[in-house]
Amino acid sequence: MLAELPQPQNLTLLTLNTQYVLTWDWDQTTTGNSVSFTVEYMAKYKMKMKKKNWSRVCERTTRTRCDLTGSDLHYLGMYVLRVRASADGVDSDWVNKDFCPDIDASLGPPSRAELAPVGNLLDVTISDPLTSTQHSMKEHVLFLYYRILYWSRSDDPQGLKPKVLDSSNNLVTPPELEAWAWYCVMIQSRYDYYNKTSSYTEPQCMQTEGDTPYGQIFLYFLVSMMVCFLLVLLSSYAFFRFYRGLKNTFYPSIQLPAHIQEYLCDSSPGSDMPRLITADSEAELCCDKLTICPEVVLLEIHVPPPLTAPPSELEQDSGRHIRQDSGDSGIYSTEGGSAQQGRSGGEPIRRDQEVDSWQTLEQVKMEEMGRELADERDLDEGVVDVCV
């Protein structure tokens, strides 16, 4: 009866660091679905003892695998594992398998690898592979070391000819790297005593740093020099323009003719001279009256005006105006004067002709002004009265 049930076949261990999973093959066609398996283990040295106490790991499991990770097998210990199948109250024979984690368990790659640029070199920080309890595998595999493959991405994009470096240190700075170059790194855990090698970590790439290239320094220098030069040039130009403007305003290089300057400078209140600059505002007030000029044309309709001033006075009045305004170089002021004269005079037809003649007259007067200065001094006050 016992031999009827076949044994599990092909006992295999799937291992990584301290994780151990025992698997086996089972032909489902030989029995129904009700088959179950039992897995036990024992330290190998106890096999010779008379009284054997097997530790049971998986009892009557229906799966064809059993996790031994939680059994806390000593990494350097030697064990015997055994499996049997059970179906319908019938057990198969045990199938034994020797297992020593130190020999059989495969080694995992580093749990983490980090790259950090240090000048023109790279710091490779390697974290040990971890056991199932998150401890370093170096506790079990004392002489664990790493093989670091590194290559420049620009010279060798595929990493076909990497440089190889072996070190058991967790912080490795590969020598002789170039500045400002991308390097890729792959790391493998190794243990020589049992020729264990892990898979490589995924390639990680990082750019090195380093001194700034001379070309770049020169470029920056030139650019900054140009900028400085332009700034200085612009600011000095602006300053020069400003200075010249100021100078031209307050200290013009071309001096006014002496006779004009006399007017400008002589501003003593008591003087009889016409103060050209100070009298400006009053002259402008007179100018406003220019706009009234066309209205005078309307006044033309009301002929004859009732008011008629003595013509002799008017003539004198207008004459004074002309002379005073000519200094201001304004025809308008002249016209203003004429308008006033025309309105008060009440002779509009003759007025137009008078304006023309005054305009020509004015030029003459300007030339004559120097000569007439003495006369105008007498007339000045009268003009002011009229304007206001």
Next chain:
Amino acid sequence: MLPAPTNVSIVSFNLEHTLTWLPGPETPDNTHFTVQSLRKNSWQLVKGCARLKTRQSCDLTNTFKDPFYHYKARVQAITTTQKSNRSLSMLFYPLTDTLLGPPVVSVSGCGNCPLLQVTPPTSRGLQRSLSPTQLYYRQFTCKVRRTRDGSQFSMWVTSTEKTVIGYLEPGAEYCVTVTPSTSFNPHSVPSEPHCAFTSPTAANTVPVVLSVLCAFSLLVVLLCGIVVYSGRLLCMHKPLPKTLSSVPLCGG
């Protein structure tokens, strides 16, 4: 009846053992203490520890000779008329209980790869028994710490041979702390950190280049100034040809 001594303990450093205790409360001043050790199932008086005063301790180095054996000691207070009960120490295993002192470390430079040499400390207890010395100080955990950023790693170092600490950053300071490491004795004292610089990197040339550039451009400006100025001077001093002298040329 005298009060019995308390806190009987064996302090051991590098296989040099000392028995210490405290006198019981209200112990008279003229009390003496006597120490016995268990040897071959019989208590024997420890040499030199027959009549110890209150604050004295008993040197057991010569008594607990075999580091692989286990020992016990007991203390009794005695006056001329009275005796106390005997106070027993804990069972003492020299091999595993002794505190391992720091090894002697020397770090010598070899460019970017400091050479580390670790030798066992010299101690009276260790000198006598050679085998535990080899056991204790055969392997060391060596912590290498970079001073710049405090990043560190550990490595295994075996005694008697020089170990190269490879692949370090150039121009950085590294400090090495070595601790004896055995599987059977967890009590150990790390050595003082021994620091060494790796060979320096090439100096940063950027400031040099920049200052050279600055100096050069200054020189150029100066030269230009000199040329212009001297040109003016020459113009003023050299008599112009008669045809040109009529033209107002320089600063005319």
